Amino acid sequence: AVVSTQSTGDAREVFDLIREVRDPEHPHSLEELSVVRLDLISCSDSDSSVDVQFTPTIPHCSMATLIGLSLKVKLLRSLSSRFKVDVRITPGTHNTEDAINKQLSDKERVAAALENPHLLNMVNQCIYGL
Numbered sequence: 001a002v003v004s005t006q007s008t009g010d011a012r013e014v015f016d017l018i019r020e021v022r023d024p025e026h027p028h029s030l031e032e033l034s035v036v037r038l039d040l041i042s043c044s045d046s047d048s049s050v051d052v053q054f055t056p057t058i059p060h061c062s063m064a065t066l067i068g069l070s071l072k073v074k075l076l077r078s079l080s081s082r083f084k085v086d087v088r089i090t091p092g093t094h095n096t097e098d099a100i101n102k103q104l105s106d107k108e109r110v111a112a113a114l115e116n117p118h119l120l121n122m123v124n125q126c127i128y129g130l
Contacts, residue, residue: 011041014050017078021070022126024063033057035067040090048082050075055090064094068104069113070126
């Protein structure tokens with residue numbers, strides 16, 4: 001996917017940015033596993049907001065936080081800084097979705113997680129397949 005820095009807030013463009021993010025446990029993209037889907041992305045150019053819901057493959061997926069963090073980082077790196085990026089678990093699809101959603105929406109916790117070299121390496125592996 002071509003990385004845009006001046007997104008128009010289009011859901012298809014957002015989907016194209018995240019569809020190839022890799023699952024940390026499987027040799028597949030999140031699109032191939034139906035973790036990310038176009039119909040679970042909403043954007044508003046006027047509100048400068050991007051909302052992405054993702055569906056873990058199983059309700060007790062231990063990698064859900066890493067997947068959400070990878071999606072969020074990919075979008076923060078790719079979209080214009082004017083966009084507020086919200087990544088969360090599709091309601092009713094994970095046993096601890098409230099706790100994970102809280103972590104993903106907390107800027108300070110996301111920033112602290114990315115200061116951990118091991119975790120940052122895992123995120124980069126998911127995003128870039130390194």
